[in-house]
Structure formats: structure tokens, C-alpha cells
Amino acid sequence: MASYDRYRGNQSNSTNFGLFNRILRGLSTMFGGLEYNDMRIRNSYAIGVHEETTDVLYQPNSSNMYDLFTKKTIARFLDKKSIAYLDRTYLDKRKILRQYSIKDEIKDFITQIADECIIYDDNNRFCHVRDLPDNYEQSIRQKYQENFTKLINTFNFNEGQIAWQYLKNLLIDGYIAYEIIYDDKQKNIIDLAPLDPITLIVATDPNTNTMIWIQHPDNPQMRKILLDSQIIYISYSNNNEYGETSYVENLIRPYNQLKMIEQARLLYNINQASIYKKFVIPVGGLTRTQAEQQVYELMSEYHDDVQWDERMGTVSINGSTNIPFSKDFWFPEGAAGTPTIDILQPTQVNLNEDIVLQWFYKILKRASKLPFQRFDEENGGGAYAYDSQAAVTRDEVKFKNYINRIRTIFKEIVLKPLKIQMVLDFPELKDDVDFNDAIRLDFVSDTLFEEWRHLKNLNERASIAQTLSSSLMDPDGKPYLSIEWIMRHIMKFTDADIEENNKYKMLERKRAGGAGGPEGGEAGGMPGGGGGGGFEMGGGGAQMGGPAQGGGAQMGGAQGGAQAPPAQGGAQGAGGAQAPPTQGGQGQTPTF
Numbered sequence: 028m029a030s031y032d033r034y035r036g037n038q039s040n041s042t043n044f045g046l047f048n049r050i051l052r053g054l055s056t057m058f059g060g061l062e063y064n065d066m067r068i069r070n071s072y073a074i075g076v077h078e079e080t081t082d083v084l085y086q087p088n089s090s091n092m093y094d095l096f097t098k099k100t101i102a103r104f105l106d107k108k109s110i111a112y113l114d115r116t117y118l119d120k121r122k123i124l125r126q127y128s129i130k131d132e133i134k135d136f137i138t139q140i141a142d143e144c145i146i147y148d149d150n151n152r153f154c155h156v157r158d159l160p161d162n163y164e165q166s167i168r169q170k171y172q173e174n175f176t177k178l179i180n181t182f183n184f185n186e187g188q189i190a191w192q193y194l195k196n197l198l199i200d201g202y203i204a205y206e207i208i209y210d211d212k213q214k215n216i217i218d219l220a221p222l223d224p225i226t227l228i229v230a231t232d233p234n235t236n237t238m239i240w241i242q243h244p245d246n247p248q249m250r251k252i253l254l255d256s257q258i259i260y261i262s263y264s265n266n267n268e269y270g271e272t273s274y275v276e277n278l279i280r281p282y283n284q285l286k287m288i289e290q291a292r293l294l295y296n297i298n299q300a301s302i303y304k305k306f307v308i309p310v311g312g313l314t315r316t317q318a319e320q321q322v323y324e325l326m327s328e329y330h331d332d333v334q335w336d337e338r339m340g341t342v343s344i345n346g347s348t349n350i351p352f353s354k355d356f357w358f359p360e361g362a363a364g365t366p367t368i369d370i371l372q373p374t375q376v377n378l379n380e381d382i383v384l385q386w387f388y389k390i391l392k393r394a395s396k397l398p399f400q401r402f403d404e405e406n407g408g409g410a411y412a413y414d415s416q417a418a419v420t421r422d423e424v425k426f427k428n429y430i431n432r433i434r435t436i437f438k439e440i441v442l443k444p445l446k447i448q449m450v451l452d453f454p455e456l457k458d459d460v461d462f463n464d465a466i467r468l469d470f471v472s473d474t475l476f477e478e479w480r481h482l483k484n485l486n487e488r489a490s491i492a493q494t495l496s497s498s499l500m501d502p503d504g505k506p507y508l509s510i511e512w513i514m515r516h517i518m519k520f521t522d523a524d525i526e527e528n529n530k531y532k533m534l535e536r537k538r539a540g541g542a543g544g545p546e547g548g549e550a551g552g553m554p555g556g557g558g559g560g561g562f563e564m565g566g567g568g569a570q571m572g573g574p575a576q577g578g579g580a581q582m583g584g585a586q587g588g589a590q591a592p593p594a595q596g597g598a599q600g601a602g603g604a605q606a607p608p609t610q611g612g613q614g615q616t617p618t619f
Contacts, residue, residue, distance in 0.1 A: 051209075051213060051254055051256045051257075051447075051451075101113075101228075101229055101230075104229050105265065105266035106265060106266070107265055108260065108261070108262040108265055108266075109201075109202075109262045109264055109265055109266045109272075110227075110228060110229065110260075110262070110266075111201075111202045111224045111225045111227075111262075112224075112225055112226070112227060112228045112244075113228070114272075117225060117272070118225060120272060120276075121200055121201075121225070123279070124199055124200060124201070124272070124273055124275045124276060125199060125200070127275055127278070127279050127282065128199040128275050130282060132282060132285075132391065133275060133278050133282060136274075136278065136395040136397065137195055137198050137199065137274065137275070138195075139397060139401075140198060140274065140396075140397075140430075140433070141191055141194050141195045141198065142191075143426075143430050144194055144430055144433050144434055144437065144470070145190050145191045145194055145470075146470070146471045146472060147187055147471065148471045150185075151185040151186070151187065152179065152185065152471060153184065153190055153191075153470065153471050154438070154441060154468050154469060154470045154471060155468075155469050155471070156171070156172070156175045156445070156466065156467065156468055156469070157467040157468075157469060158171075158172070159171050159465050159466075160465055163465070167449075167453055167456075170449070170452055170453070171445075171449060174445060174448045174449060174452070175441075175445055177448075178216065178441065178444050178445055178448065179441075181216065181217060181218065181219075182218075182219045182444075184441070190440075193437075193440065194433075194437055197261060197263055197273075197433075197436070197437060198263070198273060198274040198275065198433075199273060199274070199275050200224070200273055201262060201263040201264070201272040201273030201274075201276070202224035202225070202260075202261070202262050202263070202273075203221070203224060203261050203440075204221070204222040204223070204224040204227055204258065204259065204260045204261070205219045205220060205221055205222060205258070205259040205440065206219070206220040206222055206253070206257055206258060206259075207219060207256065207257050207258070207259060207443075207444055207447065208220055213451075214451055214452075215448070215451070216444050216447065216448050219259075219440075219444070222242070222258075224260065224262075226242050226243050227240050227241070227242055227258065227260060228240070228241050228244050229241075229255075229260075232252075237254065237255070238254075238255040239252055239253065239254060239255060240252070240253045240254075240255060240257070240258045240260070241253075256447055259439060259440055259443055259444070261436060261437065261439055261440065262436075263436065277394050278391065278394050278395065280394075281387065281390040281391040281393075281394045282391055284387050284390070285384075285387040285388055285390070285391050288383055288384050288387050289384065292381075292384060304329075306325065306329070306366065306367075307366060307367040308321060308322055308325060308366050309366060310322070325366075331344055331345060332344065332345050332346070334346075396425075396426060396429050397426065398420060398422035398423050398425075398426050399422055400420065400422070400423075434470050438468045438470075441468060442466060442468055445466065446462075446463070446466065449462075485518070488517055488518050488519065489518070491517055492513045492517045492518060495508055495513065495517065496508060496510075496513060
């Protein structure tokens, strides 16, 4: 297999890149691709760690030959992702992975990981995109949110199973691939079609300086060539993750060991419940042939044929699933004597203790990457710790990091189409270096847990902020730390949080101002004057005088700023000291 140029002889099965607009052809470099004349390739002389060096690749007539640039492109790609096509054992491995994925324990692990990664909110969204920075035009920011909503609906990700099932496929197979389908004018993305990842290989087309994907490269009749802007290819690991194709792969070995121990214990209990029967058949006076025939007849008549059904977990005896609890034997007495039957109780090593079984089960739980406390059966898998005094275990931290890594891998299924659609709508974004960094996808987390944790964190930070503000004073007896510094470094308020808070404060001032005299505040002497709005922080009196309209002071009482004439500052907050008209009240130390 070589670059696209080697396949131009079969135009009926290859994609004519002339049918695609120039923007789509040039999007490969935007998503981590490399141009043909890229200096990172042109100036690279050594053989990369993932670069193929077998002799067959250098045979000029080989159908699997890569040119130099294609080999280096694949090597760079393998630093980020692995490619199923390059692993010739993957087809058989995938069959094994899928067989084990339906085993009860492994299936439960996969479901828990998928449930942790894909959580739907009340609007049937499993993720959201943050707004673009303010330096982008309002039309771009608005279209950005519209395109995200449109793609979520177009891909049916607003349904509770689609994205969840796609993630499960990634955990089981280790690879998922999709074709991005465009409308006739190639201006809008209209669908997402699943592909078999094992049929795809990345390559480059030196004629168009484009990163491409070749489907079925070894079959000229089925071969298709697609642009990188048409393909979403996601792998569970990169080529450096030795022996870990998917999440399921690491579970196979401990699962098999656990099942061997379980089966040994099961067979022990079954054998202990069963009995041994000893038959003594008299054959005196019979020839050897007659004696053997007599014994064979009795064996065929009284032998029990026990069959195990591993898939259904059932046992059948002599073709019947109804296990008999007793059995009668009838023998005639003859000249040779009377047959005898002895019932023997088997003696075996006691395997009823489960220390070994629990040890192997613990290995399987460790391989699942789920925190051990989530296997607490008596308490329903553990309880959420809303109390800030309860420490978060290291297992939970590691598990959260693992979930974030899975989400980072999986989010390409949304981000890549979104980026492409935005460039199609606004071509100037293609050359915007900061646009990729500006796109942020946030997955929905456990809402109740996250909300309680956020409130507990705010409560703890507010307590610390109050302590710092009241205990650290300058020589004049005023708080040493700036309220702005406390808000940003202790309370961890972002610019967006502060801006939103200011908007609500302005809205409260407007409402209070429109209410008139009594609503404006106790100290105001002018009916309908500028009422004091809600203060930024409740508690003590104002630190500084209010604005010219007599608005609420920066740090005032919970009752709102005092109404005052236009030239005066806020007169008195709750607990604040009353001040002259031309200056703000000093008040007491603010509380949080």
C-alpha cells in the first residue's frame, strides 16, 4: 500500500477529491495531520520508533508499499493512536474480546465504566461546550452553540443509548471509527456512519498535500479513499500501550483464574453432595464372553450421564434437568450368586473456605479499575460522602483520573465534527491558531454529588476567607488582603462568576430603585431615590462609600445599601457605622 497516487488507476473505487471543496481537503492539518512539505517530516532523517522498516515496504512492486512520507506520517500518528489494521492478530483478538464482554462480571464492569463516563442531564445531554471567549464575534459565538446543538441532535446523541453504546464499543473493541457525511453542497454535516476500524489505514496523498484514509487497502474492488475530514478514528490506547488493546483485555486473565477457582469449589461441593456406588456382579458359571456382556448390560442400564451447560449454567442427568434424589436397583438371584451394591462417601480436601476465592476476586476487582469501596455489597456499593470532613480515597482519585482519560479520548466524536462545521461556516477560523484551544467540552457528571461538593467547598472557602480578612490587618487596622484577591484566590471565582454576580447586583439595584422610598433603604430621605442594592458580601458595614447614585457599597450589610441623595455615598449597611454624606461608612469587619 502506498500513497493515494498509487491508486489512481482505479478511479471507479477511489474518491475523486475534486468533488470535495478546498476547505475540506485542507482540514487534515487542523486535526493533527501533516502536510506533504511539513518541515517536521521534511527535516526528519532518523527512523522513528514506530516507523516500519521491513524489507517488503521497500520492494518497488509490492502492493503493501508505503512511500517515505506515508511511513513517517503513520509513525507520527501512532504516537497518538494505535491502528487496528497494522495489528494482524487483532481480528482474532476482537472475537475473543467480544466473547468475554458478555461474561457477567466483565459485563457489569463495562456497564459501570460507561455509566460513569456518559451521564445524561435533564435535557438529555451528556456533554456541553463552553462559550467561546469574548474576543470572538457574537455571530460566531452564537453559531458555535447552535452547531453543537444541531450535531448532538443529528447524531442522535440526545437519546440515552447511542453515545453510551459507542463508548461501550470502545471499551470492548478498543477501536471505533465513523464516517462524517456531508450534504450535497458539502456545507453541513448531516450524519455519522459507523465503520469497521480494522479496514482503515492512514496515509498521505502527495498530489494534494492531504492526509487521507484508505479503506480495504488490500482489496482493489472494495478500496475507498477518504479525506481525514471524513473520518473519526478513536483508539483506546496508543501504540506504546503494550498488551492493552481495550479495557476488556486486562480483565481476561484474572477472570479466567477466578473462574477456575470457582469451578473447583463448585465441583467439590457437587462431589461432596453425590455418592459413589460400588457394584459387584457375580459371574460364576459364565464364560468370559457372557460375563463381559452381563457387566456391559448392567453398566449401560445403571450408568448416569451427567452433562454441563456452561452457557445456561444448568446440569442434566441422563438427558433430564430434573435431578433424581434416589434410585432403586433390582437384580435377580441366580445360581451364580446375588449382586451387591455398596454406597461409598468420597473423602476430599475441604474447599469450603473462600480465602483463595476472595484473593482471586480481589485481583479481578483491581483490574477493573473500580474503587474497592464500590464493591461493598452490604451498603449498596458505598455511600456518597457529602461531608467535607470525609476524606476522598486515593482509589476514587485514580478512578476519576481514569474516567477523565476515557472522556478525553471519546470527546473527539463530538469535537471534530464541531470544528469542521465551524470552519465550513467561517472559513477564516481554519487559520486561527487559538480556535482549537478555545473549544472546551465538559461532560455531565453526577449532578447531585457535584452540587453538594461544590457547596461544601464554597462553605469551607468562605470560612477561610472570613478568618483571613478578620485576622490580617494593616497598621491602620484595616483588612490587609484585598477583597478582589480573596474572591479570586480563596473563593476561586472566575471572571465569568464575578461578571455574572455583578449583573445580578445591578439587577437588584434597578429593582430596588424602581420600588421607591420605603423600599430604597432606611437612611434615605428622598422618596424614590436611588436605592441601595444588594451588597457583594453580607455582614458588616460598608468599607467604602457607595457610588454617586447612592448604590450598595462594595462590602455592606445584608439588608442592602442605604438610600441617599445622588451626591452621597451609601449611608448605613446592616451593622455598618453611619457616615457623613460625602464619605462612606467605615463599618465593622465584613463577614462571609
